[in-house]
Amino acid sequence: MDYVKFADIRPASYNPRKITDNAFVELQGSLKTLGFILPIIVNRDNMTIVAGHQRTKAAMAVGLEEAPVYFISGVDIESEILFNQVHNGVELEPAELSICKKPREVGKFYDNVPAEDFDIKDANASIVKDICRLIVKFGDALCAIVCGDEVVFGNNYIKAAATLGYPVHCYFLEGGKRGIFDYYFKKDYGVFNYDHIERADFMQGRAQPPRHKGIDWSVLYREVVPNLEKEDKRKVKILDFGCGKAMFINKLRRELGYRYAIGLEFFNHNLKGISIAKGHEMIDAFISYIKENGIHDGGVFDYTICDAVLNSVNTQAAEDAVLICLNLFTKMGGKVFVSGRSKEVALKQYEAKRNTVDCTTTVQFFDENGLTAFMQEGQWFFQKFLTKEQVQAMFERFGFEPFMQYNKSGYWGWGAYKVRELSRQEYIDAINLEFNLNLPNNQSYNRQGDILPLFGLID
Numbered sequence: 001m002d003y004v005k006f007a008d009i010r011p012a013s014y015n016p017r018k019i020t021d022n023a024f025v026e027l028q029g030s031l032k033t034l035g036f037i038l039p040i041i042v043n044r045d046n047m048t049i050v051a052g053h054q055r056t057k058a059a060m061a062v063g064l065e066e067a068p069v070y071f072i073s074g075v076d077i078e079s080e081i082l083f084n085q086v087h088n089g090v091e092l093e094p095a096e097l098s099i100c101k102k103p104r105e106v107g108k109f110y111d112n113v114p115a116e117d118f119d120i121k122d123a124n125a126s127i128v129k130d131i132c133r134l135i136v137k138f139g140d141a142l143c144a145i146v147c148g149d150e151v152v153f154g155n156n157y158i159k160a161a162a163t164l165g166y167p168v169h170c171y172f173l174e175g176g177k178r179g180i181f182d183y184y185f186k187k188d189y190g191v192f193n194y195d196h197i198e199r200a201d202f203m204q205g206r207a208q209p210p211r212h213k214g215i216d217w218s219v220l221y222r223e224v225v226p227n228l229e230k231e232d233k234r235k236v237k238i239l240d241f242g243c244g245k246a247m248f249i250n251k252l253r254r255e256l257g258y259r260y261a262i263g264l265e266f267f268n269h270n271l272k273g274i275s276i277a278k279g280h281e282m283i284d285a286f287i288s289y290i291k292e293n294g295i296h297d298g299g300v301f302d303y304t305i306c307d308a309v310l311n312s313v314n315t316q317a318a319e320d321a322v323l324i325c326l327n328l329f330t331k332m333g334g335k336v337f338v339s340g341r342s343k344e345v346a347l348k349q350y351e352a353k354r355n356t357v358d359c360t361t362t363v364q365f366f367d368e369n370g371l372t373a374f375m376q377e378g379q380w381f382f383q384k385f386l387t388k389e390q391v392q393a394m395f396e397r398f399g400f401e402p403f404m405q406y407n408k409s410g411y412w413g414w415g416a417y418k419v420r421e422l423s424r425q426e427y428i429d430a431i432n433l434e435f436n437l438n439l440p441n442n443q444s445y446n447r448q449g450d451i452l453p454l455f456g457l458i459d
Helices: 021-034 053-061 077-089 125-138 155-164 175-185 201-207 219-228 247-254 276-293 316-329 343-351 388-398 424-434 448-455
Strands: 002-005 040-043 048-051 066-072 108-113 144-147 150-153 168-173 237-241 260-264 301-306 330-342 371-376 379-386 400-408 411-418
Touching: 021 053, 021 175, 040 077, 048 053, 048 077, 053 066, 077 125, 125 155, 144 155, 144 175, 150 155, 150 175, 155 168, 168 175, 219 301, 219 330, 219 400, 219 411, 237 247, 237 316, 247 260, 260 276, 276 448, 301 316, 316 330, 316 388, 316 424, 330 343, 330 388, 330 400, 343 379, 388 400, 388 411, 424 448
Parallel strands: 040 066, 144 168, 237 260, 237 301, 301 330, 330 379
Antiparallel strands: 002 066, 040 048, 108 168, 144 150, 330 411, 371 379, 400 411
16 A cells, blocks of 8 residues: 555546535535545545545645545546446445454555455455456555454455455454444445436447247247237337337337337447438428328327336436327327336345346446446446436326336336427427437437428427
C-alpha cells in the first residue's frame, strides 16, 4: 500500500455514485472519527480515481491532503469501470461475518495477511467471481477491515483471495470502535445515478435475450398464441414492437397464416454491426401497413406485443415512450402483451450461495428506477430491471387494464386491455423519441416526421 496526494489525482468522469448533502457531512464525520481506514484505488497510468471518489471529496473537505491508496495499471476503461463497480460490490457483506484467527496490532494496514488466518463463514459467489477475475488480471487493489476479530468489511474479497491463494490486504481497527464503525459504514453514502453518462441507443439491441431456433415460443408468446387462436387469422392485426430478429412474429405470419402480423425493430444486429437499411425497411413497411389498414377505434392493431424490450431501454423516458407507443398503436379494447426482467430475481442472484449467473455477467448496481450499466466495446450498455410494484404501476399510468400476469425464469410479463387514451403531447413525445433513436457514427433514424401525420399528430 502507498499514499497519494489529492493534488496528484483526479476523479473519473464515469463515477456512477451521487451523494446527498447530509450523507456527505456524515462521510466527513467518519473520516474525522475513524480516519482513512479504507484505501482508494487509483489508475497509475492516468492518475484517475477508480474507487473512492466520495471519500476523497470528503477528506479534502476536512483538510486532509493525502489518502492510503492501491494503484492499478495497464487497465482499459472497461476494466477500470468494472473495478469501480466490484469495489462497491465489496460493500455487499454477507449476514455471517468471517473471523480473523490471528488479529494484528490495531490502527495499521497489513499487505500480507495469509488467507489461512481467516475462518471464512460466508460470501456472495457472484461478487467473489468478479473480484477473482480482476485480481488475476491486474493484481490485488482491495482491502478488508477487521474490528476486534471480525471481518466487518471485505468478506467477499477475503474469499476471493483465499480462492486464488493470495495474501489479504487488511486494516485492523480496535474492537471498542465497532459501534462507531457500524454507525458510519452501514450508512448509504451515495445512490447509483447514471444520468450523466452518455448513452448509445444502438447498444441496447444487445440487451434482449437470445432467441434459440430450437424453442417454439418465448414465455410471453406462449401466453399470446392461445389468445390469437380464438381470432380470425385473415383479419386480426398484430404488431411485435421491438421484435429483434422477428423469429416469432414471422412464424405467426408465415407458418400459422396470420396475414396481418408485422414486426418492427430499430436495432437489427448482424455479424458486422447494425443494419440501418434493414431498420428503415421495417419502418417503411410499418408506414405502408398503417396506410393500407387505417386507424380504427383509436389505434391500428388488435394485438400489440413487446417481448423483453423494456429491459433494454437506457432511460426512464425511453421506457415511458415504449409504453406510450403501445397505447397509441393499439385499438381501444385491444390486447397488449409486455415482458421484462425482474429486479427481485436479479437481487436474489447476488445473495445466492452458489454462482448461478453466466460467467460473463458482472455485479450490477441499480439506480432508483432499476437501471444498471456497464461498459462493453467502449460504449455504455444498460439493462432495466423492474420490481413488482413498478410493473403494477404501469397499468394505470399508461391506460391499460390487466387480464393476465406472470413471473417466470427471471422475467415478468402481463397481458392487458387498452382502456384509455393518453394525451396528445405524450404521443408526440414518444414518437419523437422512438423513431429518432441514435445510431453509430452520429446517425439517427429521424423518421418521426413520417409517423406523426399517420396518427393525426401534426397540426
